[in-house]
Amino acid sequence: MTETTEQTPTSPWLTMRQSTNLSQREVERRLGWKRGHLSLIERGLPPSPEQARVLRAFYLSENVA
Numbered sequence: 001m002t003e004t005t006e007q008t009p010t011s012p013w014l015t016m017r018q019s020t021n022l023s024q025r026e027v028e029r030r031l032g033w034k035r036g037h038l039s040l041i042e043r044g045l046p047p048s049p050e051q052a053r054v055l056r057a058f059y060l061s062e063n064v065a
Helices: 011-019 024-031 035-043 050-063
Strands: none
Touching: 011 024, 011 035, 011 050, 024 035, 024 050
16 A cells, blocks of 8 residues: 655635634634635635635734734
């Protein structure tokens, strides 16, 4: 059996959230989003332009604080 060292590509949205040390649920709660929606985005579902804008603004404000 061969062991693979290939890593799964990481979503930039996941990387940004992890830098805030917040859970998906906490980000969704603060943004007023339905539960599970951030998970879809982090797994590859493209966010709408508005969702992307909101996420960027949120993560930038969290990393400054």
